[in-house]
Amino acid sequence: MRRSRLAVLAAVTGLLALTACSAATPQDTAPGAAGSTSAPASSGGGSRVVTVLAAASLTEPFTALATAYEQQHPGVTVALSFGSSTTLAQQIAEGAPADVYASAGESALAMLPADAAADGGREVVARNTVEIAVPPDNPGSVSSLADLADPDLDVVLCAETVPCGAAADQVLAKAGVTPHVVSREIDVKATLTKVTLGEADAAMVYHSDVVSAGADVEGVEVPAADNVVLTYPLLWFSKDRDVAGFARFVASPQGTAALTKAGFLAP
Amino acid sequence: MGRARARSAGWSRAVLLVPAALGVGLVVLPLLGLLLRTEWGAFAAHLAAPVVWPAIRLSLVTTLVTVALCAVLGTPLAWLLSRADGRAATWLRAVLTVPVVLPPVVGGVALLMAYGRRGVVGAPLFEAFGLRLPFTPSAVVLAQVFVSLPFFVLAVEGAMRAVDGRYDAVAATLGASPLRIFVRVALPLAAPGIASGAALAWARALGEFGATITFAGNFAGRTQTAPLAVYVALQNDPQAALALSIAMLAVSLLVLGLLRGRWMR
Structure with a gap:
């Protein structure tokens, strides 16, 4: 009797441990997954891996740029990992393997060691502005920042700790609007998803996210007087041929073209 | 001969000990890391960070409600299942096990599809009563x-x-109704099992992250539970995240200690 109870308990405890392992978000697991594939990119011979950690808002253009770079440079694999700039910067500071880091805004860079890019380099590759995203039929009839204060609307923002959340707070403060916020999501893509799923009436994301979401959302522009412009610095951490090569490729006219196509402003 | 046997015994013990010690290390090292990287001098100050207390309070309230619901709904269900042997019971048992093996984020998506504003249950609820479940406690x-x-x-x-079926049979021959058998026979005899089940359910609820952030969102004081607060605080105030982690570790150890003392030895 006692033994069988113990056995059940042991089995259930085992399963508990199992699910606890999987209790991570995609944002959380992705960098680890990238880390496991990336021995420091060795120059020459065999398959070379360039590990790129990039802000969630860069998902679409960086995926396209990585594919293009791999095609132009056979033998090079660009391993991409996307998340909030803050989380990624923290992971790099804690020793996560990274060759290239692209941040939304400059604020997350403060978490990196001051000499992080001393061996590599740094260049601004894009700029972005804040925009309101609403579901395609705009069920909340949102047409301006002021509408977000309506208590009947569910507004979702990025967390205060990540660049898109800080930018949204800045814009709302400039406009003097206190929105009816129901959730502060962990990065800009999670924030946008709440709108594409129709769970939120409005979210404040980047203009580029509205562009890349296509027909899944509608954008409501924020007037320039209330808006902020974020720069996207790209940092690379070594002189390695492939690492510097990919970084220069992103900063090249071809890279800028891919970024502006995805809704970013040219640097 | 004897010495050779002793040596082979020592060697075979080492074969077992090395992986066992590595296993212990894999579990203990991260916990030690948590303890060693915490700035203990400022621990109290970090615990006072504004994100900490609302998150702990929300976690305590929601997990206690969860355990109460589990007990009220789950105990009769467990009793019926324990006395059912048909194919339906087997299937039901299998279905009920799904959330155990399902990644929690997938669980969160499933919850949105059911109770979300456009969900199977959520859409009619929203249209009829304006009731919105996502983003609420x-x-x-x-x-x-x-x-x-x-x-x-x-x-x-x-x-x-493990409760002997003959007890129910005897109670039934004495004229006890099924409900009375459940209350007077099954509940008292299975009480330790119910308690350990409640503790396990509570521990799982306390650690819940993926389904919560996907379905309930993340808003301080309303839906930001302690694990969510740890994740967010790690981005701008790692020491507050560590303090909150230590607090959760302490609570977990306390529960584990109670479990060992009362029901597992």
Whole structure:
């Protein structure tokens, strides 16, 4: 009797441990997954891996740029990992393997060691502005920042700790609007998803996210007087041929073209 | 001869000891890391960070409601399952086990598809009553019940199976109704199993992250439970995140200690 109870308990405890392992978000697991594939990119011979950690808002253009770079440079694999700039910067500071880091805004860079890019380099590759995203039929009839204060609307923002959340707070403060916020999501893509799923009436994301979401959302522009412009610095951490090569490729006219196509402003 | 045997015994013990020690290290090292990297001098100050207390309070309230719901709904379910042997019971048991093996984020998506504003149940609720479940503390509880009820039912069903069926039979011949048998025979005999099931369900609910952030969102004081607060605080105030982690570790150890003392030895 006692033994069988113990056995059940042991089995259930085992399963508990199992699910606890999987209790991570995609944002959380992705960098680890990238880390496991990336021995420091060795120059020459065999398959070379360039590990790129990039802000969630860069998902679409960086995926396209990585594919293009791999095609132009056979033998090079660009391993991409996307998340909030803050989380990624923290992971790099804690020793996560990274060759290239692209941040939304400059604020997350403060978490990196001051000499992080001393061996590599740094260049601004894009700029972005804040925009309101609403579901395609705009069920909340949102047409301006002021509408977000309506208590009947569910507004979702990025967390205060990540660049898109800080930018949204800045814009709302400039406009003097206190929105009816129901959730502060962990990065800009999670924030946008709440709108594409129709769970939120409005979210404040980047203009580029509205562009890349296509027909899944509608954008409501924020007037320039209330808006902020974020720069996207790209940092690379070594002189390695492939690492510097990919970084220069992103900063090249071809890279800028891919970024502006995805809704970013040219640097 | 004897020496050779002793040597081979020593060698074979080492073969077992090395992987065992590595296993211990894999579990203990991260916990030690948590303890060693915490700035103990400022621990109290970090615990006072504004994100900490609302998150702990929300976690305590929602997990206690979750455990109560598990007990009220799960105990009768476990009892019925423990006395059912048909194919339907087997299938039901399998279905109830799904959340145990399902990644919690997937559970959160499933909850949105059911109770979200466009969900199977959520859409009619929203249209009829303007009721919105996502982004509310109720959503936090729903997510926790979804992931922890199966643990509770599995544990309690095991305990109830161990209750000798002859007791129910005798009670029935003495004229006791099924409800009376459940209350007077099954509940007292399975009480330790129910308690350990409740503790397991509570621990699972306390650690819930994926389903909660997907379905209930993340808003301080309303849906930001302690694990969510740890994740967010790690981005701008790592020491507050560590302090909150230590607090959760302490609570978990306390529960584990109670479990060992009372029901597992």
